[in-house]
Amino acid sequence: MQDPAFVHEAFAKISGRYVATNHVLSLGTDILWRRKVARLVREMKPASLLDLATGSGDLAMEIAKLNPQTKIIGADFCEPMLEVARQRKVPGVEWIVADAMNLAMPDATFDVVTVAFGLRNMASWPEAVREMSRVIKPGGHLVVLDFSLPTLPILRPLYRFYLHKMLPRIAGLITGQRGAFEYLSNSIEAFPSGPAMCELLNRNGLHSARAIPLNFGIASIYIGQKA
Ligand SMILES: C[S@@+](CC[C@H](N)C(=O)[O-])C[C@H]1O[C@@H](n2cnc3c(N)ncnc32)[C@H](O)[C@@H]1O
Numbered sequence: 001m002q003d004p005a006f007v008h009e010a011f012a013k014i015s016g017r018y019v020a021t022n023h024v025l026s027l028g029t030d031i032l033w034r035r036k037v038a039r040l041v042r043e044m045k046p047a048s049l050l051d052l053a054t055g056s057g058d059l060a061m062e063i064a065k066l067n068p069q070t071k072i073i074g075a076d077f078c079e080p081m082l083e084v085a086r087q088r089k090v091p092g093v094e095w096i097v098a099d100a101m102n103l104a105m106p107d108a109t110f111d112v113v114t115v116a117f118g119l120r121n122m123a124s125w126p127e128a129v130r131e132m133s134r135v136i137k138p139g140g141h142l143v144v145l146d147f148s149l150p151t152l153p154i155l156r157p158l159y160r161f162y163l164h165k166m167l168p169r170i171a172g173l174i175t176g177q178r179g180a181f182e183y184l185s186n187s188i189e190a191f192p193s194g195p196a197m198c199e200l201l202n203r204n205g206l207h208s209a210r211a212i213p214l215n216f217g218i219a220s221i222y223i224g225q226k227a
Contacts (some may be wrong), residue, residue, distance in 0.1 A: 002187065004099075007121045008078050011055065011182040015080040017175045019056050023172055030058075033214050034116060037221055038062040040212075044141055046070050047112035052100040052132065057085030057093065059145070063114065064092045075100070090093020101128055108137045116145040123202045126204050134207025136226040142206055144222040148193035151217035159218060164186060193215050198221050 014021065032168050041049065047070065052146050054074030068091075075098035082095050098104065100115070103124060113132045123130040132142050138170055150159050163185045164177040172178025186199050192200050194211050197220070201209035206224030212221050 002121050002123060004077070004101075006183075010183060010203055011078045011192045012080045012176070014175050014180055015056065015078070015084055015134060016178050018081065018084070020176050021171055022058075024174060025167060026198050029215060029219075031062075031107075032172075033219050034059045034062040034143060035066075036212075036214065037114065037116065038066040039145055040221065040223065041070075041114065041143060042066045043113055043205055044112055046167060048110045048138070049073070049112045049114065050075060050105070050110045050135065051093075052076075052098075052113060052115040054085060054095070055081045055118070057082075057088055057095070059114060059116040060085070060090060060093050061090045062135065064090050068092060075103075077134065081175075101131055102219050103131055103135055105135045107134050108140075109135045111137055111140045112143060113140075113144070115148070118147050120146055120187050125192070129201060131203040131207070133224075133226055135204075142201065142222075142224045142226070144197070144201075146191065146197075146218040146219065146222075147188040148191070148197070148213070148217055149188075151194065151213050193217075194220065198224075 049070050053075045054076045055061050057074050060072055060074040072093045074093050074095045077099045085095050092093045113136050119128055150156055168181040169180050171181035198209035198211055201224035207227055209224035211220050211222050
């Protein structure tokens, strides 16, 4: 659970370097993770999709490529991040400024809601999930992609060393905003991982949530369905 003003300012400061920094820090793996989400979404055949915390539009862009028939809205509360998304000129996506915790859309508007690396940054995870599930149609899906902790406990010390010691230094050199990446490491530690995240989804408007661990569980895709 995070302070929205801090999150907004942090992303406004790094908006111009966000995409490149991601690719460097993950050695390009983040692209494959979003592609996997786009393939899972294709199986759901959504007519309408809302990508929340869309940022510079990376996930919305992957989904649009594989789902040209889907009407996609990419929403974020940070205008400088959306500006980067708009410049990418992705066909089939409309970009809007919106706070995921307080959406203007009526209940049951979208077949699918997606959120990549965004829920972790929100002020209340249960309230955010409830608001997302509110705008999903009955039978529709919420798909969350985010960092998690490795599924094998033996890998966790090594991962934590990278997370807390190396990542803030490397990202600080690229962006000049080391503090933003110390925040990232701490937020990953605090965020529910694996079964804990499935429980969070199941308690807040969704059911049958499942986790798909990626790269030994350093990221996971979570899918829950609206009753
Ligand atoms: C790490 S970026 C993720 C961007 C994109 N989804 C991706 O996969 O790269 C997190 C984004 O969440 C946005 N965000 C955080 N809290 C939000 C909220 N309550 N409503 C809308 N956007 C939010 C930030 O502005 C930022 O653009």
